Amino acid sequence: MKYISTRSKIKPVSSAEAILQGLAADGGLFVPEKIPTVSLEEIDALKDKTYEERAAWLLGKYLTDYTADELGECSELAYNWFDVPARVPVMVLIQDPKNPTAPVGAMELWHGPTSAFKDVALQMLPHLMRLALKKVGETKQILILVATSGDTGKAALAGFADVPQTKVMVFYPDGGVSKIQRLQMVTQRGDNVNVTAVRGNFDDAQSGVKKIFGDKKLRAELDKLGVKLSSANSINWGRLVPQIAYYFSGYVELIKANQIKLGDRILICVPTGNFGNILAAYYALKMGLPVKGMICASNVNNVLTEFFVTGTYNRNREFFKTITPSMDILISSNLERLLYHETNGNFKQVKHYMDELAAKGQYTIDDKLKARLQRLFHAEYVTEDETRLFVKRVYDSFKYLTDTHTAVAMTALSKYRGRSKDFTPVLTASTASPYKFTSAVLTALGQSIDGVDDLAQLEKLNVLTSVRVPRNLAELSHAKILHEDVCDKDEMAERVLQFASK
Numbered sequence: 001m002k003y004i005s006t007r008s009k010i011k012p013v014s015s016a017e018a019i020l021q022g023l024a025a026d027g028g029l030f031v032p033e034k035i036p037t038v039s040l041e042e043i044d045a046l047k048d049k050t051y052e053e054r055a056a057w058l059l060g061k062y063l064t065d066y067t068a069d070e071l072g073e074c075s076e077l078a079y080n081w082f083d084v085p086a087r088v089p090v091m092v093l094i095q096d097p098k099n100p101t102a103p104v105g106a107m108e109l110w111h112g113p114t115s116a117f118k119d120v121a122l123q124m125l126p127h128l129m130r131l132a133l134k135k136v137g138e139t140k141q142i143l144i145l146v147a148t149s150g151d152t153g154k155a156a157l158a159g160f161a162d163v164p165q166t167k168v169m170v171f172y173p174d175g176g177v178s179k180i181q182r183l184q185m186v187t188q189r190g191d192n193v194n195v196t197a198v199r200g201n202f203d204d205a206q207s208g209v210k211k212i213f214g215d216k217k218l219r220a221e222l223d224k225l226g227v228k229l230s231s232a233n234s235i236n237w238g239r240l241v242p243q244i245a246y247y248f249s250g251y252v253e254l255i256k257a258n259q260i261k262l263g264d265r266i267l268i269c270v271p272t273g274n275f276g277n278i279l280a281a282y283y284a285l286k287m288g289l290p291v292k293g294m295i296c297a298s299n300v301n302n303v304l305t306e307f308f309v310t311g312t313y314n315r316n317r318e319f320f321k322t323i324t325p326s327m328d329i330l331i332s333s334n335l336e337r338l339l340y341h342e343t344n345g346n347f348k349q350v351k352h353y354m355d356e357l358a359a360k361g362q363y364t365i366d367d368k369l370k371a372r373l374q375r376l377f378h379a380e381y382v383t384e385d386e387t388r389l390f391v392k393r394v395y396d397s398f399k400y401l402t403d404t405h406t407a408v409a410m411t412a413l414s415k416y417r418g419r420s421k422d423f424t425p426v427l428t429a430s431t432a433s434p435y436k437f438t439s440a441v442l443t444a445l446g447q448s449i450d451g452v453d454d455l456a457q458l459e460k461l462n463v464l465t466s467v468r469v470p471r472n473l474a475e476l477s478h479a480k481i482l483h484e485d486v487c488d489k490d491e492m493a494e495r496v497l498q499f500a501s502k
């Protein structure tokens with residue numbers, strides 16, 4: 001399997017090369033030359049496999065320059081950190097008690113070492129990259145650059161800390177992540193890690209990282225230092241491909257729970273910011289997973305909802321900081337991959353869209369493409385009040401504690417069902433532990449947080465609900481702050497050079 005760019009006709013590269021490069025030289029994203037297909041029989045065979053085995057099977061479809069033994073080893077090393085045997089369990093909720101044939105499977109993606117869904121991929125990526133370095137004979141040091149809206153940063157830091165031949169540098173929006181998310185990052189240990197806040201929002205940090213990747217002069221200076229850039233954001237194919245696995249795993253878990261039968265179609269509902277998580281569901285659908293459609297759930301920064309409804313992507317709008325900070329994004333980078341596939345590989349058209357976005361802040365697709373996307377995606381957005389209400393509703397109804405991002409997804413699902421009367425079984429991505437967003441969750445449950453700091457809120461939520469606090473979060477109260485750097489967005493390149501030269 002070879003990989004090509006979304007923006008021009010470049011020479012195809014191996015999966016190891018694509019993983020090491022992160023971003024294509026022309027600024028595009030790597031995509032597979034073709035999407036592999038699987039049979040129902042193959043899906044059925046996953047029922048009796050562990051999550052590690054399911055993940056290795058899926059990776060083998062795309063990373064064909066890795067051996068089965070290598071992928072099996074990577075999977076074992078990645079997921080032995082997770083705190084439940086199932087790794088990615090599915091909790092079945094009947095969202096509408098009057099309609100018991102409409103189950104909702106909450107696929108808990110947050111049992112890894114940083115309590116967020118990014119762990120599923122970012123515990124895998126360092127192992128894939130370590131082997132990739134050997135496969136291509138790379139001797140330079142790899143500097144992993146990350147822009148984060150909260151969760152990717154800590155997951156990347158935890159995954160790459162002290163990994164030989166790598167450094168990892170994380171930029172996050174100053175004041176734009178939860179206090180727990182910030183504490184997780186700024187207390188990260190490791191001789192090869194750096195965490196820097198950027199004055200601005202996530203899009204400023206993400207655009208800054210992309211600009212650094214495209215800066216030929218800077219890359220030449222890094223080359224003199226014996227350093228090459230790569231990425232751990234979902235723009236890196238090695239970050240995205242492990243996420244495809246959990247949709248297959250979630251589907252067979254619904255079969256094992258007697259909620260669906262093999263071949264039954266499901267809906268997949270995902271709280272969406274950078275579009276990577278839901279794009280993984282799209283790849284699963286294209287491979288042959290029986291998926292009827294996908295619900296793209298947004299918060300009040302609803303640029304994606306508007307895009308799927310109108311065909312115009314417009315980031316020229318007011319930016320809101322919300323109780324779902326990981327979704328506070330106006331530039332959804334992975335949408336570029338979807339446009340490439342749904343225009344049948346028309347890289348000239350994709351480049352035109354991306355150039356329009358960079359120059360004018362918006363672009364508009366044609367009606368034919370819009371109709372194709374609307375057959376695949378149902379877009380909904382959710383307000384702050386609706387999010388809080390649903391956190392309380394789910395807890396009161398099921399004693400199931402959900403974080404605010406997952407609540408956005410479930411609320412969007414309720415809106416979709418109310419409008420469409422479509423009660424197809426649903427697999428919902430539950431993307432973070434509720435303890436990562438304690439202030440919002442406690443407020444939603446009617447609790448006062450006045451005078452209660454974020455670490456004390458962990459205990460308060462635990463006392464209220466008896467839901468276990470993840471160990472990695474409980475330990476934050478004793479962790480030392482190690483990273484206090486702050487910079488303007490136009491200083492990011494300078495900070496990268498400083499860190500690379502150490």
